[in-house]
Amino acid sequence: MKIALSGYGKMGRMVEHAAQDAGHQIVLKADPAAPGAVTIGSAAALAEAVKKSGADGVIDFTHPDAVLNNIYALAPLGLPLVVGTTGWYDGIPDVQKAVREGRSSLFYSPNYSIGVNLFYRIAEYASRLVCAYDEYDTALAETHHRRKADSPSGTALELAKAVMRGNPHKKEVIFETRGIPVKDEQLFVSSLRLGSVPGIHSLFFDSPADTIELTHTARSREGFARGAVRAFEWLVSGLAGGSLKRGELYTMDDLLGLS
Template sequence: MKIALIGYGKMGREIEKTALERGHTIVSIIDVNNQEDFDSLDFLFSAEVAIEFTRPDKALDNYKKCFERNIPVVAGTTGWLEHLDEVKKECKEKNQTFFYASNYSIGVNIFYAVNEYVAKILNRFQQYDVRIEEIHHIHKLDSPSGTAITLADKILNHIDRKNQWKKSSVEHPGDLSITCKRQGEVTGIHEVLYESDADIISIRHEAKNRKGFALGAVLAAEFIKGKTGFLTMNDMLKFTI
């Protein structure tokens, strides 16, 4: 496929490597200093998909630029979900293609499925309180991570005694605590813990590097070819629980 990269930071560079290894071509790379390339011939007429990993405050604008130019989007930036409804609406109205995952790692998506399964079981066992802990590198702009929020949303769907997530420690037992730590260059660690007076059950995922995110994003680019609408990892991986 002919791929455009929007954002050429840590993820953009990793995705470029993975895309080339899988036989794709990078036809355009757009970063802060060459925004005019959204109107370049390579972007407008060659790119079959744009893979976007930039910053929370720039993502919406980049998605709109792709919609205006009929370029399907694989969206990786996290921390912009307050605009999710707007993106879904625009995608539908303009008959565009938009794939979003808070985490493109296949391993994390297996972890999501396990998280849901464990939550369904633990809903019956009131003696367990549940919390989430996440650790990321110090450069990360959003907190909690998009991955932690996805984990929390699934827990809230299944654990009736939890009503909303809250950052850090919580006072109300109906709140689900997400503790966020920022340390060195940690790629990403997420843990869901169920604790009773007697024991702790925990499920944990640790990313060793960015390869898993990059592979998932390139697989998503391959997956959306010929499709329209708002798509997610559930459409691609089709795990059933």
């Protein structure tokens, strides 16, 4: 398959290696400033470069400030899009409209690690078990490298949704206490930015007697890159074979058969 990369930072370069290891061809590396990439200064220029490249689709690991404009510019090309950038999910209704009108297809995930996506299901199930016991409270904590642009992480937000599906007593997610005690119905999510940490996500259930802690620790970003390439393969093959439809949004739940 021929892949265009939108964003050629650390993740973009890892996706390039993962794609080449899988036998695919990188036909475009587009980035506003990264060495070794075609300098692209706007979403419209990105779409034009992708069109000229002959790519079968696009994998995007850019920046939360750029990703929505990129999607809106790329959707009319009718190509499959795999988006690894996070921090834009409030715009999903508008993205759905753009993808449908452009007869494109978009795969998005806050985290392309298979383990993390299984962790979401584990978190939901554990929350459902524990919420039957009033003495346990629940919180989340996440740690990432200090260059990560969004906080909290998209993965932490998905974990929070999973916890709240399992525990109906938690009604609201908060990220800062601002000197006010956390209410019983609030789910507190803590974020730490430190060094080069690829990603640590922890779920805590605490009572006066004990604490239960569930943690997923990423050893490197390579798993994210391989997962993004796997998602690209799944999306392109599914569209070609007719098992997937143009104009739709897909997630890791669809790929893993968990939806």
